Amino acid sequence: MSNQERVLKFHIFRYNPQKQGDKPRMVTYEVTEAPGMTIFIALNDIREQQDPSLQFDFVCRAGICGSCAMVVNGQPTLACRTLTSKYEDGHIKLLPLPGFELIGDLSVNTGKFMRAMSERVESWIHDINSDEVNFEKLEERMDPDVADEIYELERCVECGCCVSACATKRMRPDFLSAVPFRM
Numbered sequence: 001m002s003n004q005e006r007v008l009k010f011h012i013f014r015y016n017p018q019k020q021g022d023k024p025r026m027v028t029y030e031v032t033e034a035p036g037m038t039i040f041i042a043l044n045d046i047r048e049q050q051d052p053s054l055q056f057d058f059v060c061r062a063g064i065c066g067s068c069a070m071v072v073n074g075q076p077t078l079a080c081r082t083l084t085s086k087y088e089d090g091h092i093k094l095l096p097l098p099g100f101e102l103i104g105d106l107s108v109n110t111g112k113f114m115r116a117m118s119e120r121v122e123s124w125i126h127d128i129n130s131d132e133v134n135f136e137k138l139e140e141r142m143d144p145d146v147a148d149e150i151y152e153l154e155r156c157v158e159c160g161c162c163v164s165a166c167a168t169k170r171m172r173p174d175f176l177s178a179v180p181f182r183m
């Protein structure tokens with residue numbers, strides 16, 4: 001092992017609510033750090049080399065889809081955009097985002113919340129000529145001027161980090177949090 005390499009200790013929340021008798025617990029895994037390693041890369045390493053049952057989500061690996069959000073050392077963030085080198089003592093604690101339904105381990109159902117919130121605030125471009133709400137209908141083409149107008153707001157990747165960091169959301173399940181206000 002070269003001087004630059006170090007062994008990281010990942011303390012990961014494990015719990016499968018679908019498995020009868022399973023209990024929430026923290027499990028520690030050791031991973032040898034590689035240059036440019038992200039939390040996402042380390043998690044893949046753990047799943048491939050040590051424990052194929054570890055559950056976590058990802059799609060794009062580039063900070064675009066928002067699927068890999070989790071709590072890293074107390075802070076909600078994207079695992080694919082977080083370098084392990086940021087954590088000087090080499091201890092990294094991973095928890096699922098609070099405030100969402102737990103699927104298992106680090107995987108949560110943010111989609112259910114986002115859809116319910118969207119339907120509640122009707123976060124779509126309304127047709128001013130009709131009151132009809134039909135989720136099955138093909139969307140109208142968006143006018144380029146409208147697309148320009150909502151561009152900044154549409155950059156939210158719906159990762160759920162802001163929702164999970166919101167104490168009010170945890171006390172009041174009907175609280176919408178910051179998400180709808182970017183729409």
Ligand code: FES
Nearest residue numbers: 061063066068080
């Ligand atoms: S995997 Fe898509 S944002 Fe991280």
